[in-house]
Amino acid sequence: MGTSKSLSRRGLMVLGGLFVLGGGAVGCGSADDSPDPDLRKVRTDVEPLQRRFRAIGRLSDPHWLGYNPNDSGREWIPDQDPQVRVVGVARLPAGAAKAIVGRPMYAFVPSPPSDIPEELTEFLPEGAEWLGSVRYDEYLTKSLYTGRFLFSATTDHVYFDTVNPEIVPSSPPQ
Secondary structure (H helix, E strand, C coil): CHHHHHHHHHHHHCCCEEEEEEEHHHHHHHCCCCCHHHCCECCCECCCHHHHHHHHHCCEEEEEECCCCCCCCCCCCCCCCCCCEEEEEEEECHHHHHHHHHHHHHHHEEEECCCCHHHHHHHHCCCEEEECCCEEEEEEEECCCEEEEEEEECCCCEEEEEEECCCCCCCCCC
């Protein structure tokens, strides 16, 4: 008899928890439960990127997003692992991308961007032939954060896709 009461109490607790969560989703979320559109607004300010990616060199004409990829858009569910994905594209000075990818020590190979946020697709340059290097990624991040950096020597652009990018100790542009 003690076992059936325990199971019964547990069952009621589980059902009660589901009811509370279900009610919260309807009562507290937005009508369509979609994330706030301003959280995925394309940014064009260069200063935050320049501070974090200083070793790349001078950036201009950026289009980027900074958002938590794990955010459900529901304020009542706390993020388990708060992260900031910083992803976008920026222009480099003429010839800078060619100089970077031409360094044999980094062993750049063709590497198209993946998992591109829809908000950024219109800003990717046409005709870009993206090249990436694990060694160059490690040089830029100093293994302090996850980051992928792709360069197009044909358009002088860099595509970056990072998680929790930090300001890395001084490294001269390369």
